[in-house]
Amino acid sequence: MWLILIREFFHDLRTQKIRSFLTISAMAWGTFTITALLAFGSGLGNAFIKGTLGSGNQILMIFGGQTNLEYEGMMKGRFINLEPEDVPLLQSSIPEIDMISPTYGTFVQLKRGKAILNTFCEGVNPQFEDMRTMYPVQGGRFLNEKDMEDGRRTLVLGNEVAEELFGQENPIGGLVFMDDQPYTVVGIIQRKTQMGMSMGPDTRRAIVPYTTFHNVYGYRHLRSIVMHLKVPGMNEVVKTKVFQTLGRKYKFDPKDERALGIWDMVDMMKMTGLVAQGFNMFLGLIGLLTLIVAGVGIANIMYVAVKERTREIGIRMAIGAKRSQISLQFMMEAVLLAFTGGFIGLGLTWAAVKVAWLVPSDPKNLFDPIEMLARPEISSAVMIGVVVILGVIGLMAGFFPARKAATVDPIESLRYE
Numbered sequence: 001m002w003l004i005l006i007r008e009f010f011h012d013l014r015t016q017k018i019r020s021f022l023t024i025s026a027m028a029w030g031t032f033t034i035t036a037l038l039a040f041g042s043g044l045g046n047a048f049i050k051g052t053l054g055s056g057n058q059i060l061m062i063f064g065g066q067t068n069l070e071y072e073g074m075m076k077g078r079f080i081n082l083e084p085e086d087v088p089l090l091q092s093s094i095p096e097i098d099m100i101s102p103t104y105g106t107f108v109q110l111k112r113g114k115a116i117l118n119t120f121c122e123g124v125n126p127q128f129e130d131m132r133t134m135y136p137v138q139g140g141r142f143l144n145e146k147d148m149e150d151g152r153r154t155l156v157l158g159n160e161v162a163e164e165l166f167g168q169e170n171p172i173g174g175l176v177f178m179d180d181q182p183y184t185v186v187g188i189i190q191r192k193t194q195m196g197m198s199m200g201p202d203t204r205r206a207i208v209p210y211t212t213f214h215n216v217y218g219y220r221h222l223r224s225i226v227m228h229l230k231v232p233g234m235n236e237v238v239k240t241k242v243f244q245t246l247g248r249k250y251k252f253d254p255k256d257e258r259a260l261g262i263w264d265m266v267d268m269m270k271m272t273g274l275v276a277q278g279f280n281m282f283l284g285l286i287g288l289l290t291l292i293v294a295g296v297g298i299a300n301i302m303y304v305a306v307k308e309r310t311r312e313i314g315i316r317m318a319i320g321a322k323r324s325q326i327s328l329q330f331m332m333e334a335v336l337l338a339f340t341g342g343f344i345g346l347g348l349t350w351a352a353v354k355v356a357w358l359v360p361s362d363p364k365n366l367f368d369p370i371e372m373l374a375r376p377e378i379s380s381a382v383m384i385g386v387v388v389i390l391g392v393i394g395l396m397a398g399f400f401p402a403r404k405a406a407t408v409d410p411i412e413s414l415r416y417e
Contacts, residue, residue, distance in 0.1 A: 020337070023294075023301050027341025027390075028348065030294035034287025035349040035386055039376035040356075041283040045276025046377060049269070050193050056265040058232045059131045061198075062225040062242060063261035071253040080250050080259050081221040084214070090225065093245045096238050098230040099127040104213040105199065105223035108206060111177040112165045119161055120199040121178065121206040122223070123213025131228045133192065134202055140172045140187035147209040155183035156207035162188045178206065181216060198263075235266040288389070295338065295393035302334050302401035327402040334398025335391060342390040346383070353378055 064080045087102045104123035109116065122128075129135065129142040136142055136156065147154045155176055162171045162185070174185045194201050213219070229238055239262055240254075247254040353376045 019301060019304075023298055023337055024341040024344065026294035026297045027291075027338055028344040030287070030291035031342040031345025031386060031390065032348045032352075033290040033345075034284060034389075035346060035378065035382060036352055036376070037283035037287045038280060038382050039349060039353055039378045041276075041280040042379065042382075043376040045280060047193065047375065048272050048276055056226075057131055057133050057228065058269055059265045060227050060229070060235060060238065060242075061263035061265070062227070063223075063263070064221070065258050065260045067252045067256055068258040069253045069256040071256070072251060074251060078252070080246070080252060082225055082246075083221060084210075086222070086246065086249070087225060089249065090227065090242065090245060094238055094241045096229055096231065096234045096241075097227050099131055099228040101125045101128040101131065101226045102210050102222050103128070103224045103226060104210055104217070104219050106217060106219075107199075108178050110161065110165060110206060111180075112174070115165045117161065117164055119158075119204050119206050121208060121213070123208050123210035124226075125210055127228075128207070128226065131226050132202065134189045134205075134207065136187035137190050139170075140185075142187050143207065143209050148211050151211045151215050152209060153181065153183045153212055154186045154209065156187040156189060156205075157185060158189045158201070158203040158205040159191050160201075160203040161206065178208075179216075183208065229266070232266045232269075235264055239264070291389065291393060294341070295397045298334050298337050298394070298397035299401060301337070302330055302398055303404070305330070305333070305401070330402035331395060331398035334401070335394035338390045338394030338397065342386065346386065349378065352376075 062082065064082045067074075067076050067078045067080065070076050084102050087100055091097055091100050101124050106121060107118060108121040109118050124143070125148055126143050126145060134142065134156070137159070140156075142156055143154060146152070155178065157165070157171065157176075165171070165176060166174060171185045171188055176183050176185055189202055189205065189207075191203060194203075227238075229235060242262070243254040243256075243260060246252075246260060247256075250259075252259040356376055
């Protein structure tokens, strides 16, 4: 019986070529729309998340602020400046902190031969690498504990700065003068997408040990303190403890939100994920509506088919065909139409994704539109979901025409011309 139904389906395709072509094209376009939108939306969402991680791996950055509340007889308006001693104080007082680094910062001038440029330099410790995802290219390294202990003049450069200073030469081991002081380059930061930044992108950074920075420039106060949490979901608890701990030391109200500035990359990551999820849901809804419209087209086609084949239905019922068999035939045809068009649409989406990945990007542009938009991804969950939706739409599109066909009176249908 199944072979007969399939054979009749292909027979109808041959006899009603234009109608079948339009119906299958509508389903193919609807399927292509929903899968392509979700693929490109997923790629864009992943680019946002990757860019957010490029700014920091779910970290908290603490900055000094200005008090806005009076506390224990002291006037408001006092500036709170962070000090190196705050780093071990916070680490010992807040067990939820996994990694922590002090950061100094200032703009510097870099020289190598005739190449001269200005950039931002940070003095940090080795844990800064993982917290800020500043991973070096192969052959180089980040700062290590020996650099800290000895106050070495080792230097890690952003990839753009390294290219401008060294050109095609290998920078590792090279000598660079920073504010007329010699430093040895030990690592080059990999190119990365970065959505948020402070004092410029990491591709244009200069990184030195914080002990070296302090010895050379003599800064007393830190620019910030960067910390990574053992459990990212504890960020609000940690922020409260930071205000309490530093509030006791600097004598400010722990409820004074302006006493400290906190850049919360944990919340930013959550927000980015929600935005990406909402964007994908919106695109999926648009595609689903297009697919439903195509399903309505199948239903109309099946109604027409029932009307044109009324006499055939009556003859089949007169010679013993059951109503369930008549109904199954039309539902089967509707489902096959849906799946035929659907699989063509899935094939078009697969081809579009492959072509999109072949488009070259600009390695020097952090916000290259090709890198941001043309890196779609098709997940297996989306594919399975679309196949299920195609089956449901096919069944719904064929249900009512099939029910009408099953209720045909054989005697009356034989009189139908």
